Amino acid sequence: MExxxxxxxxxxxxxxEATPLSAATKQQLLTAAHAGSSSNFVQATSIIEVQAxxxxxxxxxxxxxxxxxxxSGAFFVFVADLYRQVHLLEAAGQPVAPVTNLESFLVSVVDTTIAAENMAVAAEAQGLGICFIGGxxxxxxRVAELLHLPKYTVxxxxxxxxxxxxxNGVKPRLPLANFTAVDTYSAAQFTALGDYDEVVRDYYLHRPSHPKDTDWTTTQRDFFATLRRPAVAAFVKAQGFELTR
Ligand SMILES: Cc1cc2nc3c(=O)[nH]c(=O)nc-3n(C[C@H](O)[C@H](O)[C@H](O)COP(=O)(O)O)c2cc1C
Incomplete structure (x- = not known):
């Protein structure tokens, strides 16, 4: 497929299907994951396959x-990981503060997300199905405890x-006009969502499983009506990321 x-x-x-992925397939997927771009080559990612x-x-x-x-055939956890850097800085007697600011944390999140999407696309190219699990x-x-994650990992x-x-059928994305522009951000264009709401309503009404009568604006208002996962901030800080500088 193109x-x-x-x-x-x-x-x-x-x-x-309950069919496990072969060792060769998993090896290939892991290799694809790590072939992605990496900010300043920090490679701030670890991937843990959960088998037990x-x-x-x-x-x-x-x-x-x-x-x-x-x-499913396999389950991987993607970890934003600056532990390696802390380890090698400490071994050289260098301060670790530069690893713990918001910029470094973002670098690790972006690197890890690129690796995951690489794996997802490599899997889909083989006809496999994928689902990200932000849950x-x-x-x-508890996840950190179960996987024995050290500090400086999330x-x-x-x-x-x-x-x-x-x-499922393909979910209709925002039209290009609602998220792309040239030279300048276009607030009016990006928030003119009436047409898209109708497309999404039609998709939800007619999808074979769990049909519902709603649109994108409503789903977003409902989703952000409550603060999502407020414990994440404290966890990230407890892992050593100060995020202040
Ligand atoms: C980072 C991330 C986390 C996600 N977490 C979950 C999840 O925990 N459970 C789930 O069923 N889907 C999860 N999804 C899948 C999204 O719900 C899905 O991508 C979105 O609804 C668009 O549908 P599509 O991927 O079928 O096009 C996640 C997607 C992303 C990118």
Missing amino acids: VFDLLTQHVSVRDF PALRNELAEISQSAAYVKK LRNDLA PLFGLTIGVPRHK
């Missing part, structure tokens, strides 16, 4: 995505991958 078609036909898969059934079950419960985290952030402290999300049993 790369453009592969990218634009992406859908999250939440219903997998008890561990995978607990992470599935934490993420409230049990069905498709427990039953891990429901209880980061588990960002999981990625569950497997042979799809069922695939």
